[in-house]
Amino acid sequence: MPTTPRLFVSAVLSAGRAVALDEEQSNYLLRVLRLGAGSEVRLFNGRDGEWAAALSAAGKKAEVTPVSQLRVQPPPARPALTLLFAPVKKDQTDLIVEKATELGAACVVPVLTQRTQTRTVRLDRFRKIALEAAEQTERLDLPEIADVASLDAALAALPSGTALVFCDETGGARPAAALMADMKGRDAALLIGPEGGFTPEERAFLRSRPGTYPVSLGPRILRAETAAVAAMALWQAVCGDWG
Ligand code: SAM
Numbered sequence: 676m677p678t679t680p681r682l683f684v685s686a687v688l689s690a691g692r693a694v695a696l697d698e699e700q701s702n703y704l705l706r707v708l709r710l711g712a713g714s715e716v717r718l719f720n721g722r723d724g725e726w727a728a729a730l731s732a733a734g735k736k737a738e739v740t741p742v743s744q745l746r747v748q749p750p751p752a753r754p755a756l757t758l759l760f761a762p763v764k765k766d767q768t769d770l771i772v773e774k775a776t777e778l779g780a781a782c783v784v785p786v787l788t789q790r791t792q793t794r795t796v797r798l799d800r801f802r803k804i805a806l807e808a809a810e811q812t813e814r815l816d817l818p819e820i821a822d823v824a825s826l827d828a829a830l831a832a833l834p835s836g837t838a839l840v841f842c843d844e845t846g847g848a849r850p851a852a853a854l855m856a857d858m859k860g861r862d863a864a865l866l867i868g869p870e871g872g873f874t875p876e877e878r879a880f881l882r883s884r885p886g887t888y889p890v891s892l893g894p895r896i897l898r899a900e901t902a903a904v905a906a907m908a909l910w911q912a913v914c915g916d917w918g
Pocket residue numbers: 841842843844845866867868869870871872873890891892893894895896897898899902903
């Protein structure tokens with residue numbers, strides 16, 4: 676049986692209060708899915724939980740009216756997971772944002788390291804990717820997509836007490852699973868470098884930074900997007916909500 680379509684809207688959700696959908700969502704419901712008036716959809720806005728709603732107007736633009744609440748908005752997940760990553764090529768960067776959303780990151784921060792080659796990013800595009808991934812993955816919230824920042828600025832902006840897990844491909848670091856087992860209950864930020872890796876100066880700075888834990892993701896050098904997915908999955912299994 677096909678699942679009921681699920682859409683993110685920014686409007687307040689409450690029973691009987693109609694919400695106008697944008698052109699893209701209207702097109703999806705009316706022309707792609709060919710739904711008619713009275714069809715059921717699900718709505719969430721990151722604040723008011725999830726609602727069953729009825730398609731109440733089926734002209735060119737769709738309108739949906741919340742009928743009953745299906746799920747109450749849960750408090751933000753604790754401990755929280757932040758992903759700091761150096762943007763790579765477009766498709767791989769898109770994949771990192773999508774997978775971070777699927778894997779429950781609360782915040783995604785593009786960081787400019789010395790060897791980051793892609794230095795401009797489209798935050799609106801990242802937000803759209805995150806929104807679509809949240810719709811698909813049954814999340815009730817969206818990850819925060821932070822503005823691109825230098826490595827120093829991104830680290831300075833981390834909430835105090837956040838453990839920084841520095842994914843260091845050069846080896847000699849603790850295995851990631853063992854390190855994470857020791858940081859259960861703490862908010863964590865995972866740091867993934869660019870295609871060219873971190874410079875020796877960055878590595879020295881990170882290794883001496885208080886609250887920073889260099890980890891190894893095994894003997895193979897992973898592509899940045901693989902390393903991001905692997906590290907997030909491991910953190911969810913050891914410290915997060917997979918337990
Ligand atoms: N150019 C680098 C080299 O050949 O050594 C590889 C960089 S790798 C493609 C991109 C990022 O993924 C790294 O900076 C690191 O954060 C992460 N990474 C990849 N493999 C890793 C591993 N085995 N352990 C820890 N981190 C890893």
